[in-house]
Amino acid sequence: MYVAVKGGEKAIENSLDLVAEERRGDRDVPELTIEQIKSQMALAVDRVMTEGSIYDRDLAALAIKQAQGDIIEAVFLLRAYRTTLPRFGYSAPIDTAQMGIQRRISATYKDLPGGQILGPTYDYTHRLLDFDLTEENRNGPAAARTAPEAVNDGEIPHVTDLLNHEGLIQQEPETDEDAPIADLTRQPLAFPAGRDLRLQNLARGDEGFLLALGYSTQRGYGNNHPFVGEIRMGEVSVEIEPEELGFPIEIGEITVTECELVNQFAGTADSPPQFTRGYGLSFGKAERKAIAMGLVDRALRCRELGEEPTAPAQDEEFVLYHTDNVEASGFLQHLKLPHYVDFQSELELIRKLRAEYMARRQAAAE
Amino acid sequence: MPQPSSLKAGYNFAYLDEQTKRMIRRAILKAVAIPGYQVPFGSREMPLPYGWGTGGIQVTAGIIGPDDTLKVIDQGADDTTNAVSIRRFFANTAGVATTEQTEDATIIQTRHRIPETPLQAGQILVYQVPIPEPLRWLEPRETETRKMHALQEYGIMYVRLYEDISRYGHISTAYDYPVMVNGRYLMRPSPIPKFDNPKMDRNPALQLFGAGREKRIYAVPPYTSVKSLDFKDYPFQVQKWDDCCTLCGADDSFLDEIITDDAGGRMFVCSDSDYCAKRRDAGHSGPNPGEAATKKIGEAGDAA
Numbered sequence: 001m002y003v004a005v006k007g008g009e010k011a012i013e014n015s016l017d018l019v020a021e022e023r024r025g026d027r028d029v030p031e032l033t034i035e036q037i038k039s040q041m042a043l044a045v046d047r048v049m050t051e052g053s054i055y056d057r058d059l060a061a062l063a064i065k066q067a068q069g070d071i072i073e074a075v076f077l078l079r080a081y082r083t084t085l086p087r088f089g090y091s092a093p094i095d096t097a098q099m100g101i102q103r104r105i106s107a108t109y110k111d112l113p114g115g116q117i118l119g120p121t122y123d124y125t126h127r128l129l130d131f132d133l134t135e136e137n138r139n140g141p142a143a144a145r146t147a148p149e150a151v152n153d154g155e156i157p158h159v160t161d162l163l164n165h166e167g168l169i170q171q172e173p174e175t176d177e178d179a180p181i182a183d184l185t186r187q188p189l190a191f192p193a194g195r196d197l198r199l200q201n202l203a204r205g206d207e208g209f210l211l212a213l214g215y216s217t218q219r220g221y222g223n224n225h226p227f228v229g230e231i232r233m234g235e236v237s238v239e240i241e242p243e244e245l246g247f248p249i250e251i252g253e254i255t256v257t258e259c260e261l262v263n264q265f266a267g268t269a270d271s272p273p274q275f276t277r278g279y280g281l282s283f284g285k286a287e288r289k290a291i292a293m294g295l296v297d298r299a300l301r302c303r304e305l306g307e308e309p310t311a312p313a314q315d316e317e318f319v320l321y322h323t324d325n326v327e328a329s330g331f332l333q334h335l336k337l338p339h340y341v342d343f344q345s346e347l348e349l350i351r352k353l354r355a356e357y358m359a360r361r362q363a364a365a366e
Numbered sequence: 367m368p369q370p371s372s373l374k375a376g377y378n379f380a381y382l383d384e385q386t387k388r389m390i391r392r393a394i395l396k397a398v399a400i401p402g403y404q405v406p407f408g409s410r411e412m413p414l415p416y417g418w419g420t421g422g423i424q425v426t427a428g429i430i431g432p433d434d435t436l437k438v439i440d441q442g443a444d445d446t447t448n449a450v451s452i453r454r455f456f457a458n459t460a461g462v463a464t465t466e467q468t469e470d471a472t473i474i475q476t477r478h479r480i481p482e483t484p485l486q487a488g489q490i491l492v493y494q495v496p497i498p499e500p501l502r503w504l505e506p507r508e509t510e511t512r513k514m515h516a517l518q519e520y521g522i523m524y525v526r527l528y529e530d531i532s533r534y535g536h537i538s539t540a541y542d543y544p545v546m547v548n549g550r551y552l553m554r555p556s557p558i559p560k561f562d563n564p565k566m567d568r569n570p571a572l573q574l575f576g577a578g579r580e581k582r583i584y585a586v587p588p589y590t591s592v593k594s595l596d597f598k599d600y601p602f603q604v605q606k607w608d609d610c611c612t613l614c615g616a617d618d619s620f621l622d623e624i625i626t627d628d629a630g631g632r633m634f635v636c637s638d639s640d641y642c643a644k645r646r647d648a649g650h651s652g653p654n655p656g657e658a659a660t661k662k663i664g665e666a667g668d669a670a
Contacts, residue, residue, distance in 0.1 A: 188581035330416030345540030
């Protein structure tokens with residue numbers, strides 16, 4: 001007897017219950033707390049905030065817990081929440097020269113004003129599984145030799161500013177501070193995309209995709225000889241200027257990672273040889289993302305710098321349409337939805353084409 | 367807008383805030399004014415994944431009011447999981463009445479089908495659209511395809527259809543078959559089977575198309591000409607089945623093929639579950655009614 005396989009309300013409810021059950025896991029093991037995720041899974045929280053494009057450690061930790069650690073699912077949860085929030089205003093640009101520095105390195109100068117501060121980094125860890133971590137140690141490791149303390153001796157100049165004194169690096173074009181800033185969460189992408197729109201897109205973009213694209217430029221697909229002029233990570237204050245007040249007020253501090261790349265450029269008939277720039281910025285400690293973003297930003301500036309776009313990372317439409325992992329993940333996974341009707345249409349067609357092909361062969365053989 | 371008490375706390379009627387709905391309604395008005403033209407809109411992240419009907423959901427959320435009656439179908443059926451999920455979303459966030467009866471609905475949101483029961487003036491059919499651009503497989507760049515629409519430069523699509531005919535003897539597009547709207551814009555009807563294309567032409571209902579991920583809305587106003595592309599010597603034709611529906615005996619509806627065993631056994635049933643049920647209620651039956659019965663997995667009761 002034929003039974004039509006159609007899922008109903010009940011099947012969905014059962015599925016939701018199973019997810020909740022799996023999320024909780026073994027009930028003999030204590031449940032994860034948001035505090036634990038926030039403090040001990042902080043880099044996952046940073047990534048979810050960056051790609052979810054909202055700075056809220058509690059919500060990001062909640063999303064990670066709810067998504068059982070599936071980072072892209074957590075980004076989606078955060079984005080779906082973000083879109084319901086009202087907008088009270090726009091902040092003034094953050095000033096990273098005033099950053100309370102936790103980490104600051106330059107690959108172009110051995111020493112420079114403000115100094116190099118290694119800070120917390122995996123860079124010089126040996127990637128040996130540390131079996132000591134399998135046991136919970138309530139006291140934790142010995143306290144750091146020097147307590148990490150944010151350095152902020154007034155303004156710490158950017159490496160690119162130092163280069164700028166000599167005119168060695170491309171001047172960023174003057175922008176009208178009152179001009180509206182593109183916002184792709186309100187207006188769909190349009191091309192050609194201005195740099196503001198591109199940077200917003202890249203900042204929200206999937207780290208894995210930008211990593212691969214940035215890597216491709218290093219391997220010759222649109223090479224532009226990057227140097228890490230500077231990476232700095234630390235706290236910056238966020239200010240808004242309410243219209244009725246007329247002066248800016250600080251509304252809080254956020255941790256950001258900023259990467260400024262210094263790239264080669266041969267110069268053209270109109271401009272002398274000079275370095276060019278790529279820029280990356282992420283919430284929290286997301287250094288890999290910030291560097292990858294800088295590489296792709298630089299690659300996408302090819303037209304502005306008179307370079308012929310030939311590589312995927314230089315192709316504005318290709319890059320900007322495919323960075324968003326919430327869009328990509330949804331569309332990819334919609335393949336799981338029923339396609340009976342389309343498939344039936346194809347079946348009908350392919351049977352007809354095959355019948356005609358067989359008939360032609362038959363006729364040819366006779 | 368006042369909310370029935372049963373609604374999800376903290377969210378506006380039909381989920382979206384009123385400003386967003388106004389933005390969507392403006393896009394819809396523009397789309398209706400220029401039939402077949404894809405209007406960019408500020409598509410929002412929805413609590414359902416992109417590719418699962420977020421465009422249709424936003425259009426429905428933009429137009430639905432407390433007095434509306436909503437029907438949601440996927441593959442023609444009201445009880446496929448995603449249709450259930452979307453209907454539940456609106457039942458939760460808007461508290462509107464829902465129905466499975468085509469003629470009782472004021473708004474019908476659909477994925478991949480147009481109901482068999484003819485639509486009436488005043489009804490709105492909302493399509494979920496994955497890829498709105500009919501020229502996309504031929505030209506991946508949006509900057510190019512927008513230009514081609516502006517110049518009404520559609521030769522490339524006719525060449526594609528011609529190449530099909532020269533290679534296979536037929537146009538090998540079975541669904542998402544391109545149409546010309548109001549003699550001006552080439553339009554993608556969303557992945558409905560070409561069987562449904564003739565229903566779009568001069569339909570008394572308003573047809574709205576929402577593509578959430580691609581951030582486009584387009585429309586076919588009531589009684590607008592919608593012509594499937596073809597050639598004089600190769601006129602447009604729809605699919606035909608040698609069989610009829612096993613359950614209701616219909617030979618004029620789109621049939622889904624059901625595999626009944628692992629030895630090539632198969633049968634056909636209407637993809638439009640409401641249409642099929644109505645015919646059976648009216649006393650129609652298929653060739654082997656004793657052989658078949660519909661049964662939903664788990665409990666069939668649909669709260670919506």
